[in-house]
Every structure is written in structure tokens, then in C-alpha cells.
Amino acid sequence: MDSTKLKQEIQERRRQAQSAPSESMPVEHNMAELRKLQPRYRGLEAGHRACQGCGEALAARLVTEAAGPDVILTNATGCLEVFTTPWPQSAWRLPWIHSLFENSAAIASGVEAALKAQGRKTKVIAQGGDGGTFDIGFQALSGMLERQHNILYVCYDNEAYMNTGIQRSGSTPHAAMTTTSPPGKERMGKRHLKKDLLSIIAAHHIPYAASASVAYPADIRRKVRRAVSIEGPTFLLIHSPCPLGWGIDSEISIEVARLAVQTGLFPVVELERGELTGVMPIRHPRPVADYLKLQNRFKHLFTDDPRAREEREHLQALADHNIEIYQLKGDGMDALDTDGADTVRRGGMVD
Amino acid sequence: MKQLSRGAFALPGTSLDFKTGTWRNEMPVHNHFGAPCHVACPAGEDAQAYIAKLMEGHEKEAWEILVSANPLPATTARVCPHFCEQACNRKHMDQPIAIHLIERYLGDEAIKHNWAYPLDAKKSDGEPVCVVGAGPAGLSAAYHLRRLGHPVTLIDALPEPGGLLRTAIPVTRLPRDVLDAEIGRLLKLGITFKPRTALGRDVRLEDLLAQHAYVFLAPGAAKSRHWSVDGAVPGDLREGLGLLKEWLIVGDIPKPKSVAIHGGGNTAVDLARVMKRAGVAEVHVITASGLPGPDADPKDVLNVVPREFDQAVEEGIVFHAHRTIQRLLMRGSKLVGLEMVHLKKLPGAGGRSSRVAFEGTETVLHVEMVVPAIGEVVDGTGFESLLGQADYFRADPLGQITASDRVLVGGDARGDRGTVTAAIGDGRLAAATIHAKLTGEALPDPKRRPFIGYDKLNVNYFEPSPRAEEAMLPVGKRTDTDEIEGGLTRAQVTHEIGRCFSCGNCLACDNCWTLCPDNAVIKTQERAKDGSHYVFDYEYCKGCGLCAHECPSGYIIMTPD
Amino acid sequence: MLHALEGSQAIAQAVALCRPGVVAAYPITPQTHIVENISKLVADGKLKCEFVSVESEFSAASVVLGASAAGSRSYTASSSQGILLMAEVLFDIAGMRLPVVMTCANRAISAPINIWNDHQDSMTVRDSGWIQLHCADNQEAIDTSIQAFRIAERTELPVMVCMDGFVLTHTLEVVDMPSAEQVDSYLPPFTFKNKLDPKHPLSLGTLVGPEYYTEARYSLHRALEKALPEIEAADADWAKICGRAAGGLLTVEGPENATTAVLAMGSVVSTLTESNEMLPGNKRVKIIKLRSFRPFPIEALQMACQGLKELIVLERAFSPGLGGILGTEVRAALAGMQKPPQVRNFTVGLGGRDIPMSTLSKLINAAKAQAPGGFAILDVEPERLPPEDR
Structure with missing residues (x-):
């Protein structure tokens, strides 16, 4: 079918749908009613103002779906806070509180202490971006973990300060371009490495710390449920692409997230009491270039500049290192590896 | 005028007041592209649809879908070359779905349980x-x-x-x-x-x-087509279809030491196998077509069920592809051999293709008998x-x-x-x-719909999985009466339907519903009007395209809003 | 019941009587004994509350913010650098209208580092939207701490109880500690209607754009103005229970017909009052003890200043490059009077410098020499300054 005809057909279909009188409208078109009947918990509602293809919005939706409804959320300042709660609107259906950039873990500590004082069993989930977690909110987070609060802290890691204009953070990967790590005559993007936050978190000897990716929703759901069921501090780092900040088209943010895992650049692992207890094995490790070349933030690594080649090799070596230290290389088919974990089945995902 | 709440708190879910759908440049729509198996089937069978129904566990309903196009599925499952499987997108990942065996399973189950066709046999209000x-x-x-x-x-x-x-x-x-x-x-x-x-x-x-x-x-x-080689024919010439019919009715077949069958269709191959089994030591098939294979041009291969070809080779039939008979070697009216030459169908002047024989490629085949099986009129x-x-x-x-x-x-x-x-x-x-x-209704539209290619699927969401192998009589045990192919068990059928990509049609896999960052894909309890289980809430859909990109079966496309 | 108690211990007991659900604190230098005493009460099982030993003052403020939002009566204490580190959170607590109570054991701020008493810390956060009540002695601090919870919870505004570090917090005083029954009859259990609750899931701490931000900030201003009668009523009701008031918005002492008054906040008022009583009768001045610095009681102050010719404002902080803070505010507050008194403005006792009994006489004399609108640091020793800064 040629595209003109297809377009006409689709327009016709839409017109029919719109012109049908509301009384005779089949149930599938009464969106407000259907929305209420969704067979999943809705923690984060539609109408929020995240950019198209936002990985963080998706991750937050998945986390709240898996955790809700007996949950109180705290939120660091950042995209998630801004796009969900422009007064008088809120996209949250869970009790939610935002205070400052650096205190999500601390207000969560306060909420949790209050719940304990009142004998309430509600779970507290603290949320923050990578800036609010790796950098400015790190101290409060460390305190929260050390004091053994019964809180799940979720960091949505999009690897830079996106809300303020894509400045580099402690989480920005090596060689990535941001507005404060631009490539130029003297530099090839960020000079330093991505902070190994998960190891630092795990060193607090907490019961559970894990990483996950928006490309693997079933894995996120499983980890959230696991973390929430544990009495004590738990931590989840979710790799969440930012189409704007990474320079990718909105429709490929899942694909890019998947590649981050499949290359080994973002290891998906679980640590309990500081010990590695689980990994998502990589069935077929992909070259890092497959991941990098899709993103504008690594564009400068694909030029004739000899330094570009060097940095690409550097990133490949970092990925190889991850694969080695976490023993990520899979051996054969595995329902929970990078290929098996997102396999679909007719009638819905099984997790 | 909206009044501030103390401390500017907000009420839950009020973001629904903000219709992010206005941001959209492109909108996702469901588009049921034809599945290759469906589009390729000359009988119009929608394999994808009955596989889906079977997946839901409804065997009879699956069969009813099947017989809504083809009343003889147990038959076609056995004799059709299975254009559906040749077209199946799964071949690009591992091997095509064994659609014909699923069809056979349903056809056989229907016979076993004596399922009735889904129609009213008494209804007779039309014209004779x-x-x-x-x-x-x-x-x-x-x-x-x-x-x-x-x-x-x-x-x-x-x-x-x-x-x-x-x-x-x-x-x-x-x-x-x-x-x-x-x-x-x-x-x-x-x-x-x-x-x-x-x-x-x-x-x-x-x-x-x-x-x-x-x-x-x-x-x-x-009626058999007239056959001769430059006007020459052996005195005892029999044509292929006639021999086959005679064998089927009378059970008798000539048994020369060697035979060359000229033709590239099922009659040629069936006859070759019958004669081989009857004891003819050397059975040759001479055909102008090429042989099936991964790199073969589908328009240039033997018009034979591919697996029948494989079985024939297994049984010892010798195929001479891209050949024709140029001369008969006769002793009187008795055939003693024939001369073959390479030829190929090539495009000629005026756009019409013609068969070109290549000088210098002649070979002689010593056979006692030649049987034309070049088709009937x-x-x-x-x-x-x-x-x-x-x-x-x-x-x-x-x-x-x-x-x-x-x-x-x-x-x-x-x-x-x-x-x-x-x-x-x-x-x-x-x-x-x-x-x-x-x-006085509109005439049916016989045009084939476009079908969806492998590149339009997101195969990240599918796992490699080997095709189920049916039971088969070993060559030594093959007789003239026992069915050679054995079909699939129910467990094998279950495995096989699980391999279906559901090309161009909704799998109900929940991917769009799960991956929409904007909660703009709504799952329906009942089937939505377009046959899927999801509807887009265009009031909120921002048109990011994630659902379309991550749809495993290519059922969602983005179109300008 | 009368007890001889150190100030910090007294406050700890008073706060415990208010049955807080969550207490958070950090021992930043300089710290007070208040939270140590509270943690001892918790450890001994005398106080049922969640005591959170946080990793910074910043988190201390954040914890009580979260705890208050989650519906628990919440308390913290700090001073000096701690207050400054909390500053960002303090603004947030007030803007979110969370009824937190904290004690500020007033002390100097760096640099140079100095752990002793003045009011520069709480002055720095005077615009945070907190109610700030100053106490002249430990009894007032006890009574004000109890009242603070009632004021906070009725107005949904945070209250900072300011008491002079060392001078009050580390001093043994005989105080009347109210009974649990008295406090319980005065202070109902805490309920916060906007608390975080999955059954009524509100979103707190939203983003407000230009079209409503002005109103959001103005409503905080109005709430503080409307807190003035609440502060007075809280004190009056407390007085009905224990027969003792803590000073309302402000109090005036001294001869009715005196035309000069000295206005001050905190423990220095006790020194001034004592010195005043030692002056000859005709030399005595009025002493105005300002208790409510925020909200600033403009009307009450104008009433108190009726008939005055001269008002000497003595304060424990100043704004470098401007002069007195309290003095500047008093001048502004009295500008609307028909016949406002001349306002003289002095700062004294920075960083724990002793304020002797002689200060009052010295002050009255210095005031005569001060030009209208002037400001001076009463006890500065010019010869100690580096020559270039004299």
C-alpha cells in the first residue's frame, strides 16, 4: 500500500471514531472509564510533562506500578519533580513530597521515622536523579543507608543534569559530551569516569542494592518488589535514557537502553550485603560502538581525530572490564539474560 | 479563578487536566499489515489468525477460522507446497514456523472429533x-x-x-x-x-x-500435452499422469532398468518416487527449472512441495536441473538413451523470456524409458x-x-x-x-495486501527456537501404502505456535502498554474494535514513537498527525 | 514543680512533655546539650519518639520536614553554623507550611569561628518564614517551647524558639517544670490534615510558576501576620493553666511616665531590667522586651511607644554595610506613628562578649550623642582594629 492511501485510510478511521455519537461509543473509546479499569496500579498518571520518550518517566511509572499503593514517595528536585507536579496539577496517585535537590533521602528518613513513630507499615520510596544521588544528595543518602531506615531509594540515572541544561554529573560516562564537558581542541568530552556508585552503596553493607534498565521492565518490577519486601535500606539504580540530553530520537530510547546493557557499559547486577548475588548475563556482547553511534553525546568519537578512536577503545575497555569483573558473559540461552529477559509472549509479559 | 492550596499541595492524578496530546506531531496507529503467511496463501488461509486462536487454547475455533477459507485443511496440509512457510518471516531468524503441520493438526483433530463446519446446512435462500x-x-x-x-x-x-x-x-x-x-x-x-x-x-x-x-x-x-523431441517419440511412450492414475487404480507400473522423467512438477516427482519404490534402479528427473535451495530464485524452482523434493533425493532420485531433452537415441522405435542439454529461462527482446539452450553442454543419458510429465491441458x-x-x-x-x-x-x-x-x-x-x-454487492477484491517484512519487526523480543520436526518413515520402511509424514504431537504444536512472530498483527504482548512513558496506551478488557487489546489515548499521547519502535510485530506505525 | 536545671536539660524535658514523634539533630560545632538530653530520655524509655541522629544539620532539618509532613510532631535544635547549613531547608519548611518546632541556641557565626552567644544566626534566617520567639530566661524558654507547638500546629507555620547559647543553655537555673497533665491539657495530640497518607495521596512541594508564586509567598506573609493573635492567645491560655505568662508579643516594664525606653531581645533584657532597678527613680527607663521578632508586632510596638521621646534599640547582631537589623526594622515600624520617638540603635555583645550591668548607663549616655538614624557598636574597641579598618 502506498503511503498516501494508507494515510487516507487512517484519517478515515479516525474520523469515524471521532464522529461516532458518545452514547453508542463502544466501551473501548470511553477512555476515562477504561483508564480506571487498567489491570495495573497507576502510581504515575498521564498528563505529566516529560519530554517524548522520557526514560525517567517510564522508569518511575514502572517503579510505582510495582510498589504501590501502600507507599509514600519522596523526590529530589529535578526533571521528575518538575514534570510531574506543576501546581495545581500532580501526576502522582501516591502521597508524594518534594523538598530540595539534595535531601530526598533525608526527608524520606523523616517520613519513615514518623511512620515508625505512628506504627504505620507504609513503605517509603525515595527518588532522585543521578545529580541528586551521585553528587549533591550523596551525603544524605549515605546517612540514610547507615541509619538503616526502611526505605527503598531509587536513582533514575540519565547520566547528567538534564533539568538544568545537560551539565556533566558524577554519573556522566567517560568521554560523553555535556554542556560542561564539551569536546574541543583540548578535550574529548568528560575527562573523568562514571562514578561507581553501586559499589559505594553496597559498601554500606545494606541488604539489597541493584541496578536495572528501563529496557527490561519485568526485571525492574521484580527488583522493586524484592526491595520493597525487605525491611531495611535498599537501593535501585535504573538506567533511564534522556532523548534530549543524549541526542537520540525519542522512539529509540528503549533500544539505546538495551544496548547499554548488551555492550556491558551499564552492568545490571544485584548485590546483597555487599556481595554480588546476581547479574543479568549478556548473551551476545555487542561492541560499544553500536551503542555510542546512536547518540549525539558521543558524536565526537566518530570523527577522524585519532583521539576519537582512542576514546572509543577506552570505552570498549571499560565495557570489557565490567563484563570481566561482574562475570557478565552468558553461556547459552537463558530466560533471564539480555536476550531472554525481554522476550514477549502472546497475551502479555511474564515476570 | 483557581485558588492556592496551603503550601501549594496538589491533588492526586490532576495532571489528567493537562492534555499532552497537543504536543504530538506524529501519532501511533494500529495497522494490521498482512502477515506474509496470510498474504502468500493462494487459498486465503489466515495462518496467523488460527495460530493466535490456538494459542488461546481454542482448537475448534482455530479450525473454524481455518475452514472459513479452506474446507479441506487436512488435505492441503499434506499436498500444498506451503507458500505460507516460504514467506514466513521467521526464516530470517532461524526456520519458518511449521504452519502446514499446525494446519494438519487442526484438520486431523476436526476429523477425529467430527467437528461440524461453522455454517447452517439448512440455509438455502439463495439462487441455484x-x-x-x-x-x-x-x-x-x-x-x-x-x-x-x-x-x-x-x-x-x-x-x-x-x-x-x-x-x-x-x-x-x-x-x-x-x-x-x-x-x-x-x-x-x-x-x-x-x-x-x-x-x-x-x-x-x-x-x-x-x-x-x-x-x-x-x-x-x-488431457496430456502432446510431447515429442523434434517429432520423435518412442513406440511405447506413456505419459506421466496416465501412469500415475493407472498405478493408483490398478496398482501396476512399468519397471524398466532405468527411466528419465521429463518435467518439473508434482506429477514428475510423485511418479519418480513410485517407480523407484517399485524397483526401477535408476530414476532421473529432467527439468528446465532449478532446484529448491536457500539461494534459489523462487520463480525458477521446481513446482514441487519442497519437502517432497527432499524426500525424493533421500530416496535416490537423480535430478537434472536446468536441462532439457535435445535428442532421443533410438534403436528403431526403442529408446536406448537421450541427449540432454543445459538451458535457462532468460529475458529476451520485447520483455518476454525464452528458454535458451547452451551449445557444448550436451550429455548423453542411457535410459530404457522416457516419461513426459510436462503438464496437462x-x-x-x-x-x-x-x-x-x-x-x-x-x-x-x-x-x-x-x-x-x-x-x-x-x-x-x-x-x-x-x-x-x-x-x-x-x-x-x-x-x-x-x-x-x-x-448486487461489491465484487471481492482479489488483490493481495501488502505484507510486513522482517525489517519492520522488533525481533529483540523474540528468542531463537528450533522448528519442530515431524515424525517421518525412514527411507527403508517406506511402502506404497503408508503415509510417510507423521505430523506433530500436541506438545510440538504448542511449541510451534509459540514461535509465531504475529507479523503485522497484535500479539497482545503488552509491550506498548508497558513501555509508554505517558500512560497513553490503554488496555481493554474486551477486544478493541481493531482486533487488538489496546487503544491509544490521543488526549495524552505525545507521539514519541516508542510503542511503534518496540512493537515486536510491527502492528503500530507512526503517521503524521 | 521547682527544679534546679541546666537550660538545655530544662528544654529537653519541656520538649519531651510535648510528646514529639520525631526528633532529629546533629552535633555541629557549636552544639547544645538539648538533643543529648532528649536522646537520654529516649534511651531511658521516658520519651517514646523516633530519635534520628543524622549526618548533618541539613539532614536534621530535612528529617523533621519529612516527619512533620508524614504527620508526626517534630522537633530539632541547632545553632550558629548549623542554622546556616539548614537555611535552605528552613525556607522550605515554612513555604510548605509544616508545623515544625526548633530551638535555636543563639550563637555567633563564622568567620572567625566563635562558639559564643549572639543573635547573628537566627537573624540570618529571619526571612525564612519561621515564627521567631526570643526568650529572656530559662523559664520563658520552657514555657515558650511548649507554646511553640501549639502556635505551630494552629497556624501551620514553623516556630523557632530562640534562647541565648551558653548564657541560658548552659546555665543552671531554678525553674518550674510543668506537669505532664498541664501540658496535655494545653496541647492536644498532633493532627495534620495534609499529611502524607496513601488513603489521601496529596503531592507536597509542587512547582509554582510566575502566575501564582507571588500569591504563594504573600500567603506566607499573611499567615505570619495572622499568627500575632495566636501567639498572644497561646501565652494567655498557658498563663491560665500554670499562672505564668512568657511575654506575649512584647512586654513593657519600668516607670509609666518614662519618655526613654530600651528595646531588646533575649537574656540581655534580664541584665537591663536589673540595671534599671538600680538606677535612681527619675533616671529609670522603660524596658521593652520584644518576644516575637517574627511576626514583627508593629501595632503592639507602636502602642508600647506611645508617649516616648526616645527609643534605644539594643541588639545582638548587625548587618555589615548597613548597621542594626532590629533597629532598622523598629525605625520602619514606628514610621507610621503620629509622634514617633527618636530611635537610637546599638549592637552589643557579639560572639559572647560580656554585657555588664554598666551597659545600661553607658547606652543611655551614648544615645544622647547618636545622630538621628545612626548606628554604633557599643562595645567595640577601635584600637583593637587593624588600622586600615578603623
Whole structure:
């Protein structure tokens, strides 16, 4: 079918749908009613103002779906806070509180202490971006973990300060371009490495710390449920692409997230009491270039500049290192590896 | 005027007041592209649809979907070359879905449980139609006409219905109890079947036209094509289809030391295998076509069910591809050998292709017998006025011919068909056409829909999975009576349907619903109007395209808003 | 019941009587004993509350913010650098209208580092939207701490109880500690209607754009203005229970007919009052003890200043490059009077410098020499300054 005809057909279909009188409208078109009947918990509602293809919005939706409804959320300042709660609107259906950039873990500590004082069993989930977690909110987070609060802290890691204009953070990967790590005559993007936050978190000897990716929703759901069921501090780092900040088209943010895992650049692992207890094995490790070349933030690594080649090799070596230290290389088919974990089945995902 | 709340708190879910759908440049829509298996099936079977139904555990309903296009699935499952599997996108990942075995499973289950066709056998409010020829095209037309409520008279020259299914296909491929069960069930649908009734001998076309609103002509191609090599023929020449029919009825077959069968169709291969099994030491097949294989041009391969070819090779048949017979070596009228030469169909001047033999490639094959199996033409007895001097009918895709507006033609009589499945498709389209003409409805659209290619799927979401292997008689145990292929067990069928990509159609996998960052994909309890389980909430959809990109089956496309 | 208690211990006991659900604190230098005493009460099982030993003052403020939002009566204490580190959170607590109570054991701020008493810390956060009540002695601090919870919870505004570090917090005083019954009859259990609750899931701490931000900030201003009668009523009701008031918005002492008054906040008022009583009768001045610095009681102050010719404002902080803070505010507050007194402004006792009994006489004399609108640091020793800064 040629595209003109297809377009006409689709327009016709839409017109029919719109012109049908509301009384005779089949149930599938009464969106407000259907929305209420969704067979999943809705923690984060539609109408929020995240950019198209936002990985963080998706991750937050998945986390709240898996955790809700007996949950109180705290939120660091950042995209998630801004796009969900422009007064008088809120996209949250869970009790939610935002205070400052650096205190999500601390207000969560306060909420949790209050719940304990009142004998309430509600779970507290603290949320923050990578800036609010790796950098400015790190101290409060460390305190929260050390004091053994019964809180799940979720960091949505999009690897830079996106809300303020894509400045580099402690989480920005090596060689990535941001507005404060631009490539130029003297530099090839960020000079330093991505902070190994998960190891630092795990060193607090907490019961559970894990990483996950928006490309693997079933894995996120499983980890959230696991973390929430544990009495004590738990931590989840979710790799969440930012189409704007990474320079990718909105429709490929899942694909890019998947590649981050499949290359080994973002290891998906679980640590309990500081010990590695689980990994998502990589069935077929992909070259890092497959991941990098899709993103504008690594564009400068694909030029004739000899330094570009060097940095690409550097990133490949970092990925190889991850694969080695976490023993990520899979051996054969595995329902929970990078290929098996997102396999679909007719009638819905099984997790 | 909105008033501030103390401390500027907000109420839950109030973001719904903000319609982010206005941000959208492109919108996702469901688009049911044709699945390759469906589009490729000449009978119009929607394999994807019955696989989906089977996946839900509804075997009978799956069969009902199947027989809504093809009333003889247990038969076609055994004899069709399976265009569906040749087209299946799964071949790009590992191997195509064994669709024909799923079809066979359903067909056999229906026979086993005596499932009734999903139609009212008593309904007879239409106009009477006569179907001439009880082969696959005629049976299909009669069936579909009954579905549409028309009284049907089916006539055939032979004592039993089935046409070439009965007369030309070895029972090792198609056991007669299967054929009898399917045809028997079909004829019970209120069809008046008149065997031993030959057009031109027992009835006249004019009488049929006087008694019926329409006549569907499906006489097949029963007359062997004239064959000679530069005018020479051995004195004891027998043609292939005749030998096969004789073997099927009488059980006798010539047993020379060596034979060359000339032709590239099922008749040639079936005969070759029968003769080999009968004890002929050397059986050669000489064909102008190429052999099936991964790199073969589908337009240039043997018109044979691929696995039949494989079995023939297994059994020791020697194929000479891209060859023709250039000269017969005779001692008197007795054949002692033949000279083959390489040839190929090449595009020539004027856009028409022609077969070019290559000088210097001649080889001699010493054989005692040569059997032509180069196809058959229509025997025009009884309808000479419609056929004229032609070998075949020339009809439009719906089966309409210029010589009469009340006679439609289908099956092998068309000359451009060549498979049972195509004949069944002809019968279905002709029935629909007759019905449309009688009721004044729009004629069916015979055009094939576009189908979705492998590149439009997101195969990250599928796992490699080997194709189920059916049980098969080993070469040494093959006889003239036992079916060679054994079909799949239910467990194997379950495995196999799980391999379906559901190309271009909703899998109900929840990916769009799970991955929409904006909660703008809504899952429906009931099936949505478009057959999926999801609807887009365009009030909130920002048009990011994630759902379309991550749809495993390519069912969602982005289109300018 | 009368007890001889150190100030910090007294406050700890008073706060415990208010049954807080969550207490959070950090021992930043300089710290007070208040939270140590509270943690001892918790450890001994005398106080049922969640005591959170946080990793910074910043988190201390954040914890009580979260705890208050989650519906628990919440308390913290700090001083000096701690207050400054909390500053960002303090603004947030007030803007979110969370009824947190904290004690500020007033002390100097760096640099140079100095752990002793003045009011520069709480002055720095005077615009945070907190109610700030200053106490002249430990009894007032006890009574004000109890009242603070009632004021906070009725107005949904945070209250900072300011008491002079060392001078009050580390001093043993005989105080009357109210009974649990008295406090319970005065202070109902805490309920916060906007608390975080999955059954009524509100979103707190939203983003407010230009079209409503002005109103959001103005409503905080109005709430503080409307807190003035609540502060007075809280004190009056407390007085009905224990027969003792803590000073309302402000109090005036001294001869009715005096035309000069000295206005001050905190423990220095006790020194001034004592010195005043030692002056000859005709030399005595009025002493105005300002208790409510925020909200600033403009009307009450104008009433108190009726008939005055001269008002000397003595304060424990100043704004470098401007002069007195309290003095500047008093001048502005009195500008609307028909016959406002001349306002003289002095800062004294920075960083723990002793304020002797002689200060009052010195002050009255210095005031005569001060030009209208002037400001001076009363006890500065010019010869100690580096020559270039004299």
C-alpha cells in the first residue's frame, strides 16, 4: 500500500471514531472509564510533562506500578519533580513530597521515622536523579543507608543534569559530551569516569542494592518488589535514557537502553550485603560502538581525530572490564539474560 | 479563578487536566499489515489468525477460522507446497514456523472429533448454482456457495469426488481416509452431488445454464500435452499422469532398468518416487527449472512441495536441473538413451523470456524409458464454445471469462494455477463473486495486501527456537501404502505456535502498554474494535514513537498527525 | 514543680512533655546539650519518639520536614553554623507550611569561628518564614517551647524558639517544670490534615510558576501576620493553666511616665531590667522586651511607644554595610506613628562578649550623642582594629 492511501485510510478511521455519537461509543473509546479499569496500579498518571520518550518517566511509572499503593514517595528536585507536579496539577496517585535537590533521602528518613513513630507499615520510596544521588544528595543518602531506615531509594540515572541544561554529573560516562564537558581542541568530552556508585552503596553493607534498565521492565518490577519486601535500606539504580540530553530520537530510547546493557557499559547486577548475588548475563556482547553511534553525546568519537578512536577503545575497555569483573558473559540461552529477559509472549509479559 | 492550596499541595492524578496530546506531531496507529503467511496463501488461509486462536487454547475455533477459507485443511496440509512457510518471516531468524503441520493438526483433530463446519446446512435462500468438477476448486466453490446460502449441484464425470486429489496423488502423501473424511463432511452440507455425470456426454452446458443462475466450471486439466523431441517419440511412450492414475487404480507400473522423467512438477516427482519404490534402479528427473535451495530464485524452482523434493533425493532420485531433452537415441522405435542439454529461462527482446539452450553442454543419458510429465491441458468436451482452440481458460482473478457472464472458471483449467491450494482459492473467490453478482454487492477484491517484512519487526523480543520436526518413515520402511509424514504431537504444536512472530498483527504482548512513558496506551478488557487489546489515548499521547519502535510485530506505525 | 536545671536539660524535658514523634539533630560545632538530653530520655524509655541522629544539620532539618509532613510532631535544635547549613531547608519548611518546632541556641557565626552567644544566626534566617520567639530566661524558654507547638500546629507555620547559647543553655537555673497533665491539657495530640497518607495521596512541594508564586509567598506573609493573635492567645491560655505568662508579643516594664525606653531581645533584657532597678527613680527607663521578632508586632510596638521621646534599640547582631537589623526594622515600624520617638540603635555583645550591668548607663549616655538614624557598636574597641579598618 502506498503511503498516501494508507494515510487516507487512517484519517478515515479516525474520523469515524471521532464522529461516532458518545452514547453508542463502544466501551473501548470511553477512555476515562477504561483508564480506571487498567489491570495495573497507576502510581504515575498521564498528563505529566516529560519530554517524548522520557526514560525517567517510564522508569518511575514502572517503579510505582510495582510498589504501590501502600507507599509514600519522596523526590529530589529535578526533571521528575518538575514534570510531574506543576501546581495545581500532580501526576502522582501516591502521597508524594518534594523538598530540595539534595535531601530526598533525608526527608524520606523523616517520613519513615514518623511512620515508625505512628506504627504505620507504609513503605517509603525515595527518588532522585543521578545529580541528586551521585553528587549533591550523596551525603544524605549515605546517612540514610547507615541509619538503616526502611526505605527503598531509587536513582533514575540519565547520566547528567538534564533539568538544568545537560551539565556533566558524577554519573556522566567517560568521554560523553555535556554542556560542561564539551569536546574541543583540548578535550574529548568528560575527562573523568562514571562514578561507581553501586559499589559505594553496597559498601554500606545494606541488604539489597541493584541496578536495572528501563529496557527490561519485568526485571525492574521484580527488583522493586524484592526491595520493597525487605525491611531495611535498599537501593535501585535504573538506567533511564534522556532523548534530549543524549541526542537520540525519542522512539529509540528503549533500544539505546538495551544496548547499554548488551555492550556491558551499564552492568545490571544485584548485590546483597555487599556481595554480588546476581547479574543479568549478556548473551551476545555487542561492541560499544553500536551503542555510542546512536547518540549525539558521543558524536565526537566518530570523527577522524585519532583521539576519537582512542576514546572509543577506552570505552570498549571499560565495557570489557565490567563484563570481566561482574562475570557478565552468558553461556547459552537463558530466560533471564539480555536476550531472554525481554522476550514477549502472546497475551502479555511474564515476570 | 483557581485558588492556592496551603503550601501549594496538589491533588492526586490532576495532571489528567493537562492534555499532552497537543504536543504530538506524529501519532501511533494500529495497522494490521498482512502477515506474509496470510498474504502468500493462494487459498486465503489466515495462518496467523488460527495460530493466535490456538494459542488461546481454542482448537475448534482455530479450525473454524481455518475452514472459513479452506474446507479441506487436512488435505492441503499434506499436498500444498506451503507458500505460507516460504514467506514466513521467521526464516530470517532461524526456520519458518511449521504452519502446514499446525494446519494438519487442526484438520486431523476436526476429523477425529467430527467437528461440524461453522455454517447452517439448512440455509438455502439463495439462487441455484451448478459446479462442474468435484476436484479441489469445485469442492471449494460448492462449500463457499453453501456458506452463502445458495443451493448447489455438483457434477463430476468420475464415480468419486476429489478430482486429481484422488486420481493423481499417491496415498503415501494423502491417505484416502483423510480425503474421504474431508470430502464426505463437505458433501453433507446440502450439496446435490451427481457422480458419473460428464459435461457433453451426460448433460449439456445449455441445460445447466437453464436450470441454474450460474455455472462454475472446474474441469481440471486432464488431457496430456502432446510431447515429442523434434517429432520423435518412442513406440511405447506413456505419459506421466496416465501412469500415475493407472498405478493408483490398478496398482501396476512399468519397471524398466532405468527411466528419465521429463518435467518439473508434482506429477514428475510423485511418479519418480513410485517407480523407484517399485524397483526401477535408476530414476532421473529432467527439468528446465532449478532446484529448491536457500539461494534459489523462487520463480525458477521446481513446482514441487519442497519437502517432497527432499524426500525424493533421500530416496535416490537423480535430478537434472536446468536441462532439457535435445535428442532421443533410438534403436528403431526403442529408446536406448537421450541427449540432454543445459538451458535457462532468460529475458529476451520485447520483455518476454525464452528458454535458451547452451551449445557444448550436451550429455548423453542411457535410459530404457522416457516419461513426459510436462503438464496437462483442458479437455474441452462439452464446453467447446467457451474454450475455443485454447489449451486453457483465460479468466480474470475472480474467475470471470469473456465468453459468458454466467460461467466462471477456476482451478487447473485456468492454466495459471498448478496447486490444490490455488484451486481452493479460485473456488472461494468464484463463490464470492457469484454471490456478489446475485445480491448486487461489491465484487471481492482479489488483490493481495501488502505484507510486513522482517525489517519492520522488533525481533529483540523474540528468542531463537528450533522448528519442530515431524515424525517421518525412514527411507527403508517406506511402502506404497503408508503415509510417510507423521505430523506433530500436541506438545510440538504448542511449541510451534509459540514461535509465531504475529507479523503485522497484535500479539497482545503488552509491550506498548508497558513501555509508554505517558500512560497513553490503554488496555481493554474486551477486544478493541481493531482486533487488538489496546487503544491509544490521543488526549495524552505525545507521539514519541516508542510503542511503534518496540512493537515486536510491527502492528503500530507512526503517521503524521 | 521547682527544679534546679541546666537550660538545655530544662528544654529537653519541656520538649519531651510535648510528646514529639520525631526528633532529629546533629552535633555541629557549636552544639547544645538539648538533643543529648532528649536522646537520654529516649534511651531511658521516658520519651517514646523516633530519635534520628543524622549526618548533618541539613539532614536534621530535612528529617523533621519529612516527619512533620508524614504527620508526626517534630522537633530539632541547632545553632550558629548549623542554622546556616539548614537555611535552605528552613525556607522550605515554612513555604510548605509544616508545623515544625526548633530551638535555636543563639550563637555567633563564622568567620572567625566563635562558639559564643549572639543573635547573628537566627537573624540570618529571619526571612525564612519561621515564627521567631526570643526568650529572656530559662523559664520563658520552657514555657515558650511548649507554646511553640501549639502556635505551630494552629497556624501551620514553623516556630523557632530562640534562647541565648551558653548564657541560658548552659546555665543552671531554678525553674518550674510543668506537669505532664498541664501540658496535655494545653496541647492536644498532633493532627495534620495534609499529611502524607496513601488513603489521601496529596503531592507536597509542587512547582509554582510566575502566575501564582507571588500569591504563594504573600500567603506566607499573611499567615505570619495572622499568627500575632495566636501567639498572644497561646501565652494567655498557658498563663491560665500554670499562672505564668512568657511575654506575649512584647512586654513593657519600668516607670509609666518614662519618655526613654530600651528595646531588646533575649537574656540581655534580664541584665537591663536589673540595671534599671538600680538606677535612681527619675533616671529609670522603660524596658521593652520584644518576644516575637517574627511576626514583627508593629501595632503592639507602636502602642508600647506611645508617649516616648526616645527609643534605644539594643541588639545582638548587625548587618555589615548597613548597621542594626532590629533597629532598622523598629525605625520602619514606628514610621507610621503620629509622634514617633527618636530611635537610637546599638549592637552589643557579639560572639559572647560580656554585657555588664554598666551597659545600661553607658547606652543611655551614648544615645544622647547618636545622630538621628545612626548606628554604633557599643562595645567595640577601635584600637583593637587593624588600622586600615578603623
